[in-house]
Amino acid sequence: MGFIDKISYRKRNIYLVIIVLVLAIVAYFIAIKKTIVLYKKNKNLVENIGADRFARDKLNNAQNRLQDLNNYFDAYTLDSLKKTHDIMSEFSSLCRTLGVTLKSFPQSVLSVESNLQIETLVIETEGNFINQLQLLYALETKNRLGRVASVTYKSYTDNRRKKTILSLTIYLQNIRSNAEAMQI
Numbered sequence: 235m236g237f238i239d240k241i242s243y244r245k246r247n248i249y250l251v252i253i254v255l256v257l258a259i260v261a262y263f264i265a266i267k268k269t270i271v272l273y274k275k276n277k278n279l280v281e282n283i284g285a286d287r288f289a290r291d292k293l294n295n296a297q298n299r300l301q302d303l304n305n306y307f308d309a310y311t312l313d314s315l316k317k318t319h320d321i322m323s324e325f326s327s328l329c330r331t332l333g334v335t336l337k338s339f340p341q342s343v344l345s346v347e348s349n350l351q352i353e354t355l356v357i358e359t360e361g362n363f364i365n366q367l368q369l370l371y372a373l374e375t376k377n378r379l380g381r382v383a384s385v386t387y388k389s390y391t392d393n394r395r396k397k398t399i400l401s402l403t404i405y406l407q408n409i410r411s412n413a414e415a416m417q418i
Contacts, residue, residue, distance in 0.1 A: 324379055328372055332368050334402075350409055352407055353407065353408045355380065356405055357404045373406065381408070384404075385405070387402055
């Protein structure tokens with residue numbers, strides 16, 4: 235008879251419970267603990283991926299906004315090849331086409347802001363209201379000679395011609411970087 239036959243059922247059950255507990259502790263340290271650690275790592279990685287996606291989306295939105303602003307800025311940036319006298323040539327031909335009289339030769343006002351140079355041309359014209367509106371429309375949409383920053387309509391009576399004259403003052407702005415301005 236062996237060792238197990240001499241032990242009572244009560245002690246056998248106690249030994250069995252002890253062996254099960256020892257095996258459960260060993261199984262915990264071998265398999266279950268690693269599973270719990272890997273689960274926590276996975277959870278942290280999933281949270282980081284979510285944060286990375288959010289950051290990536292935020293970066294993409296910022297880059298898209300920057301591109302939109304650059305496109306808007308470029309629409310009013312004066313090409314370095316297009317000098318002021320070229321703009322005046324195009325403007326005078328546009329006035330001639332629409333039947334508007336160029337009242338005074340444009341004055342150019344330069345203002346420098348950080349690395350940008352803003353050129354404002356003050357142009358005065360005379361003509362009827364519809365033709366002047368067509369001139370403004372062409373400047374803003376078709377010709378893109380610059381950004382129409384402001385306009386002023388004035389009506390006065392010319393005693394010599396004995397008629398009322400409508401005068402339009404246009405403030406046309408163009409933007410250059412200082413590097414481009416030095417080349418001109």
